[in-house]
Amino acid sequence: xxxxxxxxxxxxxPGVKALEDVSVSFHKxxxxxxxGENGAGKSTLIKCLTGVYEAENGEIFINDKSALKxxxxxxxxxxxxxxxxxxxxxxxxxxxxxxxxxxxxKGRINxxxxxxxxxxxxxxxxxxxxxxxxxxxxxxxxxxxxxIARAAAFADYDVLILDEPTTCLTQKDTxxxxxxxxxxxxEGKAIIFISHKLDEVFELGDCITVFCNGRKVSTAELxxxxxxWVVEQMTGKQLDYQETFCSEKVSEEMILDVKHLxxxxxxxxxxxxxxxxxxxxxxxxxxxxxxxxxAIFGYLPIYSGEIVCQGKVWKTGDTxxxxxxxxxxxxxxxxxxxxxxxxxxxxNISINTLDTVSSWCGIxxxxxxxxxxxIIKAYNxxxxxxxxxxxxxxxxxxxxxxxxxxxxxxxxxxxxxEPTKGIDIGAKTEVYRxxxxxxxxGIAIILISSEMDEIKKCANRxxxxxxxxxxxxxxxGSEKEEILKAILGIKTSSEEGKTDEQRA
Amino acid sequence: xSREHENKQNTxxxxxxKKLSRNSVALIGSVLILMMIIAxxxxxxxxxxxxxxxxxxxIAFIGMVAVAQSLLLLIGELDLSVGKIATLSGxxxxxxxxxxxxxxxxxxxxxxxxxILFGVINGLLVTxxxxxxxxxxIGMQSLYGGITLVITKGKAxxxxxxxxxxxxxxxxxxxxxxxxxxxxxxxxIVYFVTKTKTGRYIYAIGNSxxxxxxxxxxxxxxxxxxxxxxGFISALAGMLYVARLGSAQAAIGNNWPMNSIASSVIGxxxxxxxxxxxxxxxxxxxxxxxxxxVIVLFGVNVYWQEAVSGFVVVIAIALPSLLTIIRECxxxxxxx
Numbered sequence: 043x044x045x046x047x048x049x050x051x052x053x054x055x056p057g058v059k060a061l062e063d064v065s066v067s068f069h070k071x072x073x074x075x076x077x078g079e080n081g082a083g084k085s086t087l088i089k090c091l092t093g094v095y096e097a098e099n100g101e102i103f104i105n106d107k108s109a110l111k112x113x114x115x116x117x118x119x120x121x122x123x124x125x126x127x128x129x130x131x132x133x134x135x136x137x138x139x140x141x142x143x144x145x146x147x148k149g150r151i152n153x154x155x156x157x158x159x160x161x162x163x164x165x166x167x168x169x170x171x172x173x174x175x176x177x178x179x180x181x182x183x184x185x186x187x188x189x190i191a192r193a194a195a196f197a198d199y200d201v202l203i204l205d206e207p208t209t210c211l212t213q214k215d216t217x218x219x220x221x222x223x224x225x226x227x228x229e230g231k232a233i234i235f236i237s238h239k240l241d242e243v244f245e246l247g248d249c250i251t252v253f254c255n256g257r258k259v260s261t262a263e264l265x266x267x268x269x270x271w272v273v274e275q276m277t278g279k280q281l282d283y284q285e286t287f288c289s290e291k292v293s294e295e296m297i298l299d300v301k302h303l304x305x306x307x308x309x310x311x312x313x314x315x316x317x318x319x320x321x322x323x324x325x326x327x328x329x330x331x332x333x334x335x336x337a338i339f340g341y342l343p344i345y346s347g348e349i350v351c352q353g354k355v356w357k358t359g360d361t362x363x364x365x366x367x368x369x370x371x372x373x374x375x376x377x378x379x380x381x382x383x384x385x386x387x388x389x390n391i392s393i394n395t396l397d398t399v400s401s402w403c404g405i406x407x408x409x410x411x412x413x414x415x416x417i418i419k420a421y422n423x424x425x426x427x428x429x430x431x432x433x434x435x436x437x438x439x440x441x442x443x444x445x446x447x448x449x450x451x452x453x454x455x456x457x458x459x460e461p462t463k464g465i466d467i468g469a470k471t472e473v474y475r476x477x478x479x480x481x482x483x484g485i486a487i488i489l490i491s492s493e494m495d496e497i498k499k500c501a502n503r504x505x506x507x508x509x510x511x512x513x514x515x516x517x518x519g520s521e522k523e524e525i526l527k528a529i530l531g532i533k534t535s536s537e538e539g540k541t542d543e544q545r546a
Numbered sequence: 547x548s549r550e551h552e553n554k555q556n557t558x559x560x561x562x563x564k565k566l567s568r569n570s571v572a573l574i575g576s577v578l579i580l581m582m583i584i585a586x587x588x589x590x591x592x593x594x595x596x597x598x599x600x601x602x603x604x605i606a607f608i609g610m611v612a613v614a615q616s617l618l619l620l621i622g623e624l625d626l627s628v629g630k631i632a633t634l635s636g637x638x639x640x641x642x643x644x645x646x647x648x649x650x651x652x653x654x655x656x657x658x659x660x661x662i663l664f665g666v667i668n669g670l671l672v673t674x675x676x677x678x679x680x681x682x683x684i685g686m687q688s689l690y691g692g693i694t695l696v697i698t699k700g701k702a703x704x705x706x707x708x709x710x711x712x713x714x715x716x717x718x719x720x721x722x723x724x725x726x727x728x729x730x731x732x733x734x735i736v737y738f739v740t741k742t743k744t745g746r747y748i749y750a751i752g753n754s755x756x757x758x759x760x761x762x763x764x765x766x767x768x769x770x771x772x773x774x775x776x777g778f779i780s781a782l783a784g785m786l787y788v789a790r791l792g793s794a795q796a797a798i799g800n801n802w803p804m805n806s807i808a809s810s811v812i813g814x815x816x817x818x819x820x821x822x823x824x825x826x827x828x829x830x831x832x833x834x835x836x837x838x839x840v841i842v843l844f845g846v847n848v849y850w851q852e853a854v855s856g857f858v859v860v861i862a863i864a865l866p867s868l869l870t871i872i873r874e875c876x877x878x879x880x881x882x
Contacts, residue, residue: 337761362763365761373760378754378756382757383753393746393761394761397743400743405740405743506775530756
């Protein structure tokens with residue numbers, strides 16, 4: 043008997059089908075792993091299962107009762123999010139018991155008593171910290187375990203969902219966490235375990251469901267399958283169309299040389315970039331790719347190392363210098379870092395080229411409008427009105443505005459950070475074509491992407507990063523498996539000794 | 547038939563409300579005109595040259611400072627030391643004119659320069675030490691005010707030369723000279739924010755400081771510049787006030803920080819930055835001044851004046867969001 047079952051779930055966001063006809067069921071005493079690339083639909087499924095999103099189509103049954111009719115059933119699902127979401131300035135005990143009524147504490151709160159009550163729970167979850175400490179004073183792995191304890195200690199739940207719980211855990215903490223998960227499994231709970239790490243899935247899981255492009259690809263008992271099978275399922279069936287977007291006019295001229303760069307989230311990174319090339323950076327979320335690029339661009343500090351651009355040492359830590367010297371960064375966080383939300387489409391386009399649209403008496407409305415119209419046409423931005431505030435445009439159109447704005451000052455280097463995040467397939471293809479065109483016009487492009495398919499189609503070369511270090515470099519047309527291994531940090535035999543050393 | 551007609555009327559009312567709640571300058575402008583009409587109807591003293599001139603003189607000072615304050619609000623910051631900058635600059639200028647016998651116009655100019663200096667100090671503290679503007683300027687207003695007290699020992703600086711009196715007391719035609727200064731400041735600042743690159747960057751920074759930095763805008767330099775401009779305009783208001791009173795004293799500009807912020811907000815400038823116009827700020831200050839003027843003309847009990855004026859200011863601040871609420875209700879009704 044299944045304790046949680048999703049039947050024919052379809053979830054549509056404007057322009058994207060995030061989930062299409064997904065059916066999957068979860069059973070008591072079973073650890074069910076879910077895998078898939080970024081954007082495959084895992085998070086959307088979880089949000090449907092926990093009642094955060096309401097699906098356009100389909101049914102969810104909890105203990106064989108329809109949860110869409112009786113939403114209180116969603117209380118039977120405990121969820122531990124990927125990001126740490128504790129009250130950082132409250133104590134461990136307080137974090138554990140909030141909201142107090144859930145934990146059965148009524149009336150006045152006695153801090154001492156609270157801490158005494160917290161001890162056995164902390165012991166059970168192998169969290170070795172004083173319950174009176176503040177949450178931000180304990181280690182990241184303890185915080186992660188505390189989150190799980192908070193979700194799993196009191197709530198009368200049937201299903202525990204863990205969303206990439208090991209992302210920031212060390213090897214030892216991960217093993218500790220696994221022991222706890224196995225304990226919970228023995229109590230007869232169903233566990234949904236989402237992870238990017240294949241070795242963990244095989245160590246812990248009972249069965250696996252693989253997602254790809256919003257569809258469920260397959261479900262299998264883990265004892266019946268092996269690593270190559272999973273990799274094939276994750277990547278194999280995506281090549282619906284064969285158009286590729288990598289630049290065909292790569293020059294031999296080096297434009298950027300990055301030498302032994304070290305910063306907060308990356309360590310000793312070196313690479314070089316050619317004119318007319320699309321250089322892909324692949325890796326998991328948190329591998330340090332964005333931080334590396336933001337540091338090169340001057341937005342984040344660099345601790346050591348050097349950047350050389352066409353024989354000249356690049357000034358670091360100054361975004362104004364970067365922009366005026368032809369380097370642009372197109373951020374992943376489009377809403378907070380890319381657009382000026384309350385300003386019009388026109389103003390968002392002209393902000394980088396105000397000199398060219400000015401006359402003797404200042405910014406000329408006529409010239410500004412003409413420039414904006416030119417960009418909108420060239421980049422096929424769909425907007426009803428130039429004076430519309432940009433926050434009302436779709437993600438894809440916002441992205442095209444940002445690309446248009448960056449390219450109207452003759453840049454030399456463009457850094458795209460997840461340029462197609464949250465935009466639909468059609469607009470994605472448009473963005474790819476734009477990148478290819480720009481590269482073939484002699485611009486060097488760096489493309490950070492967590493989507494394997496995207497990076498394979500667009501990049502002339504791919505650099506893989508894991509935990510802030512470069513773990514591999516491959517050319518266009520390399521095997522997916524090779525890239526996947528590098529970004530998942532799976533050791534090849536020659537590197538084994540080295541990686542172990544770093545872990546320790 | 548009649549129902550159709552009603553519907554049509556409903557939507558057109560909703561449309562007008564919608565337009566008004568979107569365009570805050572037009573909204574607040576019409577409120578100002580409405581208030582003045584009401585005042586004219588109910589008090590024979592309102593629409594007299596004498597009253598209007600004193601009203602304009604009041605608007606000039608608060609309006610000037612409000613225009614400056616609106617620049618800071620546009621980048622999502624504020625300066626609570628505007629009043630004390632005005633006082634200190636006024637006292638410095640005043641002492642130069644009197645005890646030091648410097649040419650009064652030169653002393654006037656030096657006073658203005660000192661204002662720029664005080665503003666830039668605020669700006670450097672906020673940007674370089676990454677401090678919160680509100681808390682920093684609360685501290686700085688104490689500091690500037692304290693220095694004023696040390697310099698003056700609490701006494702007014704008197705014997706200001708007659709030569710500069712006309713700047714504070716004089717008129718050109720019917721317009722008081724400080725009011726003309728305020729209008730010039732307004733025009734220059736409006737040109738600055740709408741027509742220049744740096745002006746556009748102010749809005750960009752107010753929209754998103756991170757995005758602005760990523761676009762290569764020198765965010766901190768623009769911020770320091772704005773603090774400098776605010777210091778300059780505050781000092782200008784302070785020096786003109788000295789010329790108006792004929793003496794420089796520590797009490798000048800005590801209510802300017804709060805009034806300038808309230809004026810800007812009434813005028814539709816967002817407290818979080820990025821939205822609004824200096825024109826709104828000056829209209830907002832006109833509303834505040836008309837309120838206190840009308841309260842006196844209507845003969846409201848002296849002890850009630852402050853409470854009534856506060857109440858009306860809160861209503862004025864709430865107006866745009868009230869209109870939005872009414873609009874949403876009427877739209878919902880029309881749909882039902």
